[in-house]
Amino acid sequence: MIQTCDAIIIGGGPAGAMAALQLAGLGWGVVLVEQGKRHRDKACGCCLNSQAISILHDAGFEHELHRIACGETRRIRLHAGADANAVFSLGEHRDGKAGLVVPRYRLDQMLLDRVKEQGVEVLQPGRAKVMSIARHEAQVEINTNDQSQLYRTTLLVGADGLRSRVARVAGLQGTRRPSRNIGISFNLTLGSCDLDRHAVEMFISRHGYLGVVSQGEGTWHFGALVRSSGRDSRNGLKSLLVDVSQTYPSLGACRLDQYVPKDLPGIQGAGLMPCRPRSIANERVALVGDAAGYVDPFTGDGIRCALQGGLLLGDSVKGQRPGHWTMKQGTHYRSSWKREIRSGLRVCSILAFTLRYPALWRFMMKRTDRERHPFQGLFERVIAT
Numbered sequence: 001m002i003q004t005c006d007a008i009i010i011g012g013g014p015a016g017a018m019a020a021l022q023l024a025g026l027g028w029g030v031v032l033v034e035q036g037k038r039h040r041d042k043a044c045g046c047c048l049n050s051q052a053i054s055i056l057h058d059a060g061f062e063h064e065l066h067r068i069a070c071g072e073t074r075r076i077r078l079h080a081g082a083d084a085n086a087v088f089s090l091g092e093h094r095d096g097k098a099g100l101v102v103p104r105y106r107l108d109q110m111l112l113d114r115v116k117e118q119g120v121e122v123l124q125p126g127r128a129k130v131m132s133i134a135r136h137e138a139q140v141e142i143n144t145n146d147q148s149q150l151y152r153t154t155l156l157v158g159a160d161g162l163r164s165r166v167a168r169v170a171g172l173q174g175t176r177r178p179s180r181n182i183g184i185s186f187n188l189t190l191g192s193c194d195l196d197r198h199a200v201e202m203f204i205s206r207h208g209y210l211g212v213v214s215q216g217e218g219t220w221h222f223g224a225l226v227r228s229s230g231r232d233s234r235n236g237l238k239s240l241l242v243d244v245s246q247t248y249p250s251l252g253a254c255r256l257d258q259y260v261p262k263d264l265p266g267i268q269g270a271g272l273m274p275c276r277p278r279s280i281a282n283e284r285v286a287l288v289g290d291a292a293g294y295v296d297p298f299t300g301d302g303i304r305c306a307l308q309g310g311l312l313l314g315d316s317v318k319g320q321r322p323g324h325w326t327m328k329q330g331t332h333y334r335s336s337w338k339r340e341i342r343s344g345l346r347v348c349s350i351l352a353f354t355l356r357y358p359a360l361w362r363f364m365m366k367r368t369d370r371e372r373h374p375f376q377g378l379f380e381r382v383i384a385t
């Protein structure tokens with residue numbers, strides 16, 4: 001028998017969870033499906049900026065968030081060569097914290113547990129397959145524990161991350177050929193090292209870049225963007241690891257060049273980036289989080305955009321009866337998303353573009369003898385706000 005609900009959300013990351021909380025709070029009957037098991041991990045730098053912290057505080061996660069956090073960040077130290085670096089302070093949240101380090105397997109599960117408490121039917125692990133998207137309804141098949149169930153809904157939310165299948169099936173995917181850039185993350189436990197425990201340490205290379213944060217007790221979390229021109233992204237990753245090891249003495253203790261990429265502890269991958277759909281909503285579908293567009297990990301703003309996308313989706317249906325989604329709500333969501341999120345993504349794109357040229361950063365860092373770095377303005381708009 002086919003089941004009916006007001007909204008089906010595919011993907012249980014921060015975007016899907018926040019969208020579910022908003023819709024459920026407005027009385028919508030919501031089904032959320034996440035293919036990963038409980039406490040699934042995800043390729044991420046695990047840094048929450050002050051804006052993401054604010055959104056989570058306002059949503060009532062203040063105590064839980066500080067309980068699951070395992071590190072604090074106050075600055076970004078950007079390295080563009082052995083003796084070229086610049087330090088940028090991170091903007092502070094109202095509680096005085098600039099940034100938090102929270103492992104994704106904890107953050108995402110904390111959000112999903114709250115979603116369940118709000119009465120949302122959370123199917124995890126479950127895999128969703130969009131069967132049809134018609135003018136009046138969408139049909140989705142959900143497989144959990146070898147059981148298959150068909151659902152119909154008036155709003156299908158694609159919160160399924162980069163390379164969203166929902167976007168593709170709904171005909172919303174971008175027309176540009178994707179790059180071959182991928183993201184990865186892993187953890188290392190080190191006895192002692194020259195890294196700053198309260199900084200996001202960023203190392204630029206012509207093969208991509210690597211960010212490192214402390215997760216406490218000698219564990220360091222690494223997130224990287226790998227520029228990969230060929231089919232084999234492992235070669236790109238190996239080149240990045242070797243290059244940063246040879247260039248940056250402060251990474252010496254990590255011995256990154258010794259690793260076969262697939263043996264890096266806890267390695268996770270994501271991609272391809274950037275991801276830009278043609279449109280983020282129509283009369284049956286709305287995309288949130290990475291599915292709606294993502295530039296690259298450098299700015300550490302992805303979780304904020306994902307959470308805020310969920311909030312904006314909720315705002316666009318306020319005052320409507322549950323299950324009421326038409327082109328009008330889609331247009332409302334699209335315009336608020338453009339205003340609140342897309343303008344920031346543009347600046348991220350510019351910043352990300354400059355990172356392809358470490359020599360340019362070296363030149364700027366060496367040239368400046370003023371306190372304010374020439375890229376300070378760009379940083380402040382994107383990162384340090």
Ligand SMILES: Cc1cc2nc3c(=O)[nH]c(=O)nc-3n(C[C@H](O)[C@H](O)[C@H](O)COP(=O)(O)OP(=O)(O)OC[C@H]3O[C@@H](n4cnc5c(N)ncnc54)[C@H](O)[C@@H]3O)c2cc1C
Nearest residue numbers: 011013014015035045046047128161183289290297302303
């Ligand atoms: C290397 C790297 C480092 C990063 N570092 C940071 C950082 O430090 N700070 C920051 O703010 N952002 C960072 N980001 C960005 C951040 O990870 C993303 O922006 C964020 O995860 C987006 O959340 P989301 O909910 O849109 O998607 P995701 O978190 O990707 O969640 C999508 C979910 O959908 C599920 N799914 C997909 N298809 C299906 C299906 N058919 N059925 C069921 N479930 C499905 C997946 O299992 C997944 O759990 C980083 C990204 C990368 C790649």
